[in-house]
Amino acid sequence: MRSIVYTRFGDSSVLELVDRPVPEPGPGEVRVRIVASGVNPTDWKARSGGTYGTSMPFPEITPNQDGSGVIDAVGAGVDRLRVGDRVWTYMSASGRPTGTAQEYTVLPAERVVPLAADASFELGASLGVPAMTAHRALTVHEFGPRRLAPGALDGNTVLVAGGAGAVGHAAIQLAVWSGATVITTISSDDKAALAQRAGAQHTVNYRQDDAAKQIRAIAPNGVDIVVEVAIAQNSALNSAVLANHGVVAMYANNGGDQASIDIRPNMSINARYQFLLLYTIGQAALDAAAADVSAAVRDGALPVGAEHGLPIVRFPLEETNRAHDAVASDTVGKVIIDVQSA
Numbered sequence: 001m002r003s004i005v006y007t008r009f010g011d012s013s014v015l016e017l018v019d020r021p022v023p024e025p026g027p028g029e030v031r032v033r034i035v036a037s038g039v040n041p042t043d044w045k046a047r048s049g050g051t052y053g054t055s056m057p058f059p060e061i062t063p064n065q066d067g068s069g070v071i072d073a074v075g076a077g078v079d080r081l082r083v084g085d086r087v088w089t090y091m092s093a094s095g096r097p098t099g100t101a102q103e104y105t106v107l108p109a110e111r112v113v114p115l116a117a118d119a120s121f122e123l124g125a126s127l128g129v130p131a132m133t134a135h136r137a138l139t140v141h142e143f144g145p146r147r148l149a150p151g152a153l154d155g156n157t158v159l160v161a162g163g164a165g166a167v168g169h170a171a172i173q174l175a176v177w178s179g180a181t182v183i184t185t186i187s188s189d190d191k192a193a194l195a196q197r198a199g200a201q202h203t204v205n206y207r208q209d210d211a212a213k214q215i216r217a218i219a220p221n222g223v224d225i226v227v228e229v230a231i232a233q234n235s236a237l238n239s240a241v242l243a244n245h246g247v248v249a250m251y252a253n254n255g256g257d258q259a260s261i262d263i264r265p266n267m268s269i270n271a272r273y274q275f276l277l278l279y280t281i282g283q284a285a286l287d288a289a290a291a292d293v294s295a296a297v298r299d300g301a302l303p304v305g306a307e308h309g310l311p312i313v314r315f316p317l318e319e320t321n322r323a324h325d326a327v328a329s330d331t332v333g334k335v336i337i338d339v340q341s342a
Contacts, residue, residue, distance in 0.1 A: 003102035004320045005060045009049030012321035023106045025075035036125035037100040037337040038066035044324040058097035067100030068124025078109045086115040088124035113290045116298045126304045126334045134171035135289040137227040137249035140274040148292045153180035159223040160184040163195035169310045171227040172198040177301035198309030212240035232256030239265045247272040
């Protein structure tokens with residue numbers, strides 16, 4: 001089978017297209033014939049050495065956490081999944097040497113989720129990291145729901161920082177599906193249009209005028225949940241717009257590795273700051289996210305494509321290096337690798 005591998009950390013030039021034997025699933029595992037592989041920042045950061053430390057955890061690694069395809073072999077003890085099932089995958093390369101940038105991959109059954117019959121494989125490859133991270137961010141409010149569904153966030157106001165990104169896009173869609181009023185901060189009219197196509201009812205350009213004043217005009221009682229991508233840059237804005245008992249859910253460190261937070265304004269409103277990382281939230285939270293995301297897909301609430309606010313940028317498997325570079329350079333949209341035909 002065709003597989004993308006790297007044997008040392010570095011820039012995208014370390015990625016090689018090689019031929020490898022088709023793997024066999026062991027007990028509790030399934031083999032997925034990959035149709036599409038989704039690329040996320042975590043993928044190029046791991047390849048460059050930003051995740052594993054100074055040494056490779058395996059002699060050879062196939063990158064990419066997210067993917068979609070069809071199950072073509074099932075190991076002993078797997079009852080929930082069958083050969084022929086259309087599926088999406090998550091955390092495919094977490095703690096394992098082989099991700100989804102290859103024609104076949106073997107995964108623990110719990111990381112493989114049925115994909116609705118009317119959902120495209122490009123949508124399936126877009127779920128994983130973005131949608132499950134967004135789910136976690138929307139379910140950590142002290143008095144909020146732990147699961148998402150229509151009506152779960154009724155009466156809540158959600159502020160999504162960077163609504164034109166993949167996680168921001170999924171957060172908008174999941175919050176709207178769950179009944180929230182969604183405000184998103186953007187930096188241009190083009191990105192505002194993308195956020196609106198995703199379903200955001202309000203957009204605020206943080207580079208113009210007084211963003212806090214604009215947000216407070218929309219939400220006089222404040223924002224209940226902030227889905228935050230750049231706390232180092234946005235801490236003052238968040239403090240100014242949070243509601244009493246509001247939470248800032250931080251899933252990335254865009255803009256810097258350190259942030260300064262004013263104590264008194266946050267103390268006075270009982271603010272909560274929640275760090276989150278998909279890889280360490282635990283299987284119960286992962287299972288809940290996978291189930292709710294799948295329900296949203298079945299309801300048609302998580303569409304992708306330019307008309308839905310998330311343009312698809314495609315590359316063939318042999319150009320995985322270009323796909324990684326596109327994500328590293330903040331290409332707008334979701335980067336997908338077409339691995340093989342459905």
